[in-house]
Amino acid sequence: DAKTTQPPSMDCAEGRAANLPCNHSTISGNEYVYWYRQIHSQGPQYIIHGLKNNETNEMASLIITEDRKSSTLILPHATLRDTAVYYCTFTGGGNKLTFGTGTQLKVEL
Amino acid sequence: DAGVIQSPRHEVTEMGQEVTLRCKPISGHDYLFWYRQTMMRGLELLIYFNNNVPIDDSGMPEDRFSAKMPNASFSTLKIQPSEPRDSAVYFCASSLGKGRYPYEQYFGPGTRLTVT
Numbered sequence: 001d002a003k004t005t006q007p008p009s010m011d012c013a014e015g016r017a018a019n020l021p022c023n024h025s026t027i028s029g030n031e032y033v034y035w036y037r038q039i040h041s042q043g044p045q046y047i048i049h050g051l052k053n054n055e056t057n058e059m060a061s062l063i064i065t066e067d068r069k070s071s072t073l074i075l076p077h078a079t080l081r082d083t084a085v086y087y088c089t090f091t092g093g094g095n096k097l098t099f100g101t102g103t104q105l106k107v108e109l
Numbered sequence: 110d111a112g113v114i115q116s117p118r119h120e121v122t123e124m125g126q127e128v129t130l131r132c133k134p135i136s137g138h139d140y141l142f143w144y145r146q147t148m149m150r151g152l153e154l155l156i157y158f159n160n161n162v163p164i165d166d167s168g169m170p171e172d173r174f175s176a177k178m179p180n181a182s183f184s185t186l187k188i189q190p191s192e193p194r195d196s197a198v199y200f201c202a203s204s205l206g207k208g209r210y211p212y213e214q215y216f217g218p219g220t221r222l223t224v225t
């Protein structure tokens with residue numbers, strides 16, 4: 001199963017950038033990195049994914065290191081509504097996503 | 110699109126009873142996933158389907174659990190007989206895919222199951 005390491009919690013001031021790191025040292029060359037988040041007790045929500053290059057969409061930016069062993073999710077201007085658990089995962093062994101314990105991001109005034 | 114639809118949203122049942130959870134994936138999606146989430150074990154993949162065919166059921170905890178997908182717009186997860194340790198939130202998710210490779214998954218709101 002895909003194995004990732006994330007800090008259990010992080011705090012961020014509203015309006016500032018939130019940078020969430022993830023280590024995925026066992027990722028293979030053709031496996032994508034995915035980020036999801038889960039707000040309170042809702043279903044997880046897809047944020048972004050990438051293979052090698054940095055990616056950006058309307059929600060966030062994804063920076064993947066050159067050796068692909070780690071990545072950082074960036075929320076450029078965090079708001080209170082971004083308070084959630086953020087999961088980093090990758091498709092280890094095929095089509096399955098394995099979710100770890102994630103990072104609890106708390107955005108405060 | 111209405112997104113992934115799950116029913117019921119809440120289910121309370123007694124130990125030993127049969128429980129059936131239902132899921133309607135997003136129209137056109139060819140992958141369907143069932144997950145279970147508990148405080149102790151986090152979010153676990155139970156089983157997933159591609160084009161209505163079960164591909165990987167290695168996460169199904171035991172024979173009391175079964176899942177079916179009779180058509181592209183409906184899937185069920187059944188627990189018979191239910192036990193208190195089955196209490197959890199069960200999520201269904203769906204995605205498009207290209208061949209064997211699925212794209213991002215869209216999750217439903219979940220069914221909160223309580224077995225007393």
